[in-house]
Amino acid sequence: MTSAGTEALEARSDINPSTEPPAPKDIAGRSPTRIALARLAKDKVAVVCGLVLLLLVLAGLFAPVICNALNIYKDYSPGAPRASDVLDFDSYPLVGPPYYPFTWDHPLGVEPNTGYDNLALLLYGLRTSLFIAVLATVVSTVVGVTLGLVAGYAKGWVDSLLSFFIDFMLSFPFILGALALAPIITTRFGGNSETLGRAEFLSLVGVLVLFGWMGLARLVRGQVLSLREREFVQAAQVIGVPTRRILFKELLPNLVAPIVVSLSLALPAYVAAEAGLSFLGIGLSEGTSLGKTIASARGYYDTYPLYLWVPVGTIMVLVIALNLLGDSVRDAFDPKTRR
Amino acid sequence: MLGFVVRRLLSSLIVLLLASFVVFAVFYLGPSNPARPVCEGAGGRCTPERLVAIEKQMGLDKPVLSAYGEFMGGIVKGREIDFGASAYDCTAPCLGVSYDTRNFVTDELKERIVPTILLAIGGSIVFLVVGVTTGILAASRRGSSTDRLLVSGSLLVSSIPYYLLCLIAWIFLTLQTNIFPATGYFPITENPLKTIGGLLLPSLVLGFATAPAYARYTRGQMVETLGDDFVRTASAKGLPRRRVLFRHALRAAIVPIVTIFGLDFGALLAGTIFTEAIFSIDGIGRWGLEALDSPLDLPVITATVLVGATFIVVSNLVVDIAYGFLDPRVRIG
Numbered sequence: 001m002t003s004a005g006t007e008a009l010e011a012r013s014d015i016n017p018s019t020e021p022p023a024p025k026d027i028a029g030r031s032p033t034r035i036a037l038a039r040l041a042k043d044k045v046a047v048v049c050g051l052v053l054l055l056l057v058l059a060g061l062f063a064p065v066i067c068n069a070l071n072i073y074k075d076y077s078p079g080a081p082r083a084s085d086v087l088d089f090d091s092y093p094l095v096g097p098p099y100y101p102f103t104w105d106h107p108l109g110v111e112p113n114t115g116y117d118n119l120a121l122l123l124y125g126l127r128t129s130l131f132i133a134v135l136a137t138v139v140s141t142v143v144g145v146t147l148g149l150v151a152g153y154a155k156g157w158v159d160s161l162l163s164f165f166i167d168f169m170l171s172f173p174f175i176l177g178a179l180a181l182a183p184i185i186t187t188r189f190g191g192n193s194e195t196l197g198r199a200e201f202l203s204l205v206g207v208l209v210l211f212g213w214m215g216l217a218r219l220v221r222g223q224v225l226s227l228r229e230r231e232f233v234q235a236a237q238v239i240g241v242p243t244r245r246i247l248f249k250e251l252l253p254n255l256v257a258p259i260v261v262s263l264s265l266a267l268p269a270y271v272a273a274e275a276g277l278s279f280l281g282i283g284l285s286e287g288t289s290l291g292k293t294i295a296s297a298r299g300y301y302d303t304y305p306l307y308l309w310v311p312v313g314t315i316m317v318l319v320i321a322l323n324l325l326g327d328s329v330r331d332a333f334d335p336k337t338r339r
Numbered sequence: 340m341l342g343f344v345v346r347r348l349l350s351s352l353i354v355l356l357l358a359s360f361v362v363f364a365v366f367y368l369g370p371s372n373p374a375r376p377v378c379e380g381a382g383g384r385c386t387p388e389r390l391v392a393i394e395k396q397m398g399l400d401k402p403v404l405s406a407y408g409e410f411m412g413g414i415v416k417g418r419e420i421d422f423g424a425s426a427y428d429c430t431a432p433c434l435g436v437s438y439d440t441r442n443f444v445t446d447e448l449k450e451r452i453v454p455t456i457l458l459a460i461g462g463s464i465v466f467l468v469v470g471v472t473t474g475i476l477a478a479s480r481r482g483s484s485t486d487r488l489l490v491s492g493s494l495l496v497s498s499i500p501y502y503l504l505c506l507i508a509w510i511f512l513t514l515q516t517n518i519f520p521a522t523g524y525f526p527i528t529e530n531p532l533k534t535i536g537g538l539l540l541p542s543l544v545l546g547f548a549t550a551p552a553y554a555r556y557t558r559g560q561m562v563e564t565l566g567d568d569f570v571r572t573a574s575a576k577g578l579p580r581r582r583v584l585f586r587h588a589l590r591a592a593i594v595p596i597v598t599i600f601g602l603d604f605g606a607l608l609a610g611t612i613f614t615e616a617i618f619s620i621d622g623i624g625r626w627g628l629e630a631l632d633s634p635l636d637l638p639v640i641t642a643t644v645l646v647g648a649t650f651i652v653v654s655n656l657v658v659d660i661a662y663g664f665l666d667p668r669v670r671i672g
Contacts, residue, residue, distance in 0.1 A: 167354065171354055171358060171648055171651050171655065172358060172644075173606065173610070173644070173647040175610075175612045175624075176609065176610065176627060176644045176647045177644070179628065179643075180362060180365065180366070180644050181365075182631065183631055183635050184365065184369040187369070187635070188369075268498070272500040272501075275500065276501075276613065279502060280613070281628075281631070282628075282631065294503075294506070298506070301510045301514065301515070312503055312507070316499060316503055319498060319500050320495070320499060323498035324494070324498060327494060
């Protein structure tokens with residue numbers, strides 16, 4: 001992304017951006033990360049997106065609490081209404097939309113065919129989406145950064161091998177890869193619905209990571225290739241600092257900006273990918289997912305529009321907010337942007 | 340130059356061989372048994388003894404390397420495929436026999452690839468025209484409100500998940516308002532007009548969803564080129580603005596865009612699964628998705644993944660070699 005970004009970070013930037021206090025007013029001695037955060041706080045789009053995201057994250061985080069308080073259920077757990085109580089013979093709901101007036105028992109209505117509560121499905125779906133996306137982002141960042149660091153720092157055959165592996169993985173079509181792995185998981189764990197759910201969850205994160213780490217690895221490798229020749233690394237080598245320390249204490253702090261940027265752009269991509277794969281039926285088939293809800297709600301666009309458009313709108317808002325925030329983060333961390 | 344081409348060809352071949360082996364091995368060693376649907380479909384009870392016999396007949400008891408060799412041999416020179424009761428003489432290039440339809444995968448592939456190619460061409464026309472024009476427009480009025488509107492608009496469009504865009508377009512434009520004809524693939528040999536009608540909306544959605552990336556890229560390239568000396572010279576000698584933009588600046592800026600287009604086109608040929616699934620177009624992507632329904636159609640999945648990877652690798656190769664011809668600096672690397 002920005003080679004100049006890392007150069008600007010040269011001075012000192014081992015500060016963790018998440019625990020950063022609000023930028024102080026004084027001009028002297030601000031680290032580039034601080035400057036970026038101060039820029040971000042002034043960006044109206046970023047602030048609005050951040051607030052929207054905070055709301056959605058809280059909704060997902062407290063899904064069980066909210067569902068308990070409202071007494072709504074996403075499955076047939078004890079206490080949930082039976083399907084025959086809330087559904088008509090034609091499988092459309094007996095309470096709430098589309099044919100009956102609004103009720104506080106089911107603020108967004110109930111799902112046709114199953115009788116689950118739509119709000120509960122939405123909250124738990126949000127939880128699943130965010131959980132999977134965050135997990136995949138963290139793991140793929142760790143993998144990408146580590147492999148990129150190693151490939152860039154170790155010359156010779158290690159670099160050639162890793163670079164070949166990166167190119168090899170990039171030549172696999174992502175969705176086709178997911179398509180190929182889905183049946184294997186389903187056949188292996190198909191017997192038990194609980195283990196199937198867990199296996200699908202892990203394999204989904206695995207697929208996202210498997211096809212998601214290469215971009216960052218390439219980027220980090222390129223940066224390390226040039227950083228490796230700098231004086232501070234040579235100095236560390238000369239005084240006998242162990243390689244692992246050079247990699248993670250000397251080189252890594254210089255890569256904060258590209259890593260943060262790639263992280264913030266990976267997150268929306270993973271949210272969209274999770275819902276998309278579940279929509280195609282090759283993501284989660286057990287458990288709750290917004291993509292799965294959209295797939296089953298497709299046919300109801302005419303008769304029960306609320307059932308379809310609420311999850312569609314939620315994913316859209318979530319992904320757009322994440323994307324716009326990611327774009328603002330990129331601008332904020334780019335020293336070439338002047339404001 | 341020849342050395343560069345040969346080296347690039349060889350490395351692509353290695354990537355393809357490795358990719359095909361990984362795909363093949365994942366299925367071959369995977370938990371699902373291709374003999375089971377054959378055994379159950381043959382009529383009568385599927386006893387364990389019969390299952391083992393069919394496995395042996397299908398060659399599933401062989402070690403993975405020799406089975407892979409046989410599969411690759413089939414692609415090169417054809418092979419015999421035994422399916423319990425019935426045997427198939429599969430001529431080269433043989434990708435196996437579908438468990439579901441019992442047709443040759445190669446034959447079905449030839450049919451299925453037509454809509455995917457048409458869709459890729461249709462989508463490309465739209466995103467090249469829309470994206471490049473928008474990019475030129477934004478770059479030529481850099482800093483103006485038009486520029487800002489185009490840039491933020493393209494950011495917003497590219498932020499929306501693609502499949503939701505497809506879904507919304509499909510529901511609003513064909514199902515509820517009938518603005519566009521019903522989507523799908525109708526054989527081009529029967530009624531070309533109907534074919535175009537069925538692929539019109541999918542191509543437009545695909546094009547408009549991909550266009551922002553091209554707009555941003557074109558804008559960046561054009562802004563750079565417009566600052567160059569030869570553009571200033573062209574303007575200074577009194578050429579009309581349009582001529583400067585299209586004849587002089589665009590020509591210099593278009594090369595990297597062609598590169599990206601080459602890669603994207605390869606990826607489109609690998610199957611636009613969401614587009615095909617939502618608009619019910621019987622292309623490669625939807626074929627692969629359908630093969631997941633039970634009974635699992637392993638030869639079809641293997642073939643779609645393989646063909647997809649081949650398209651991506653080949654497009655990479657073509658772009659690299661073309662670039663080597665266009666830009667002498669690349670040849671050394």
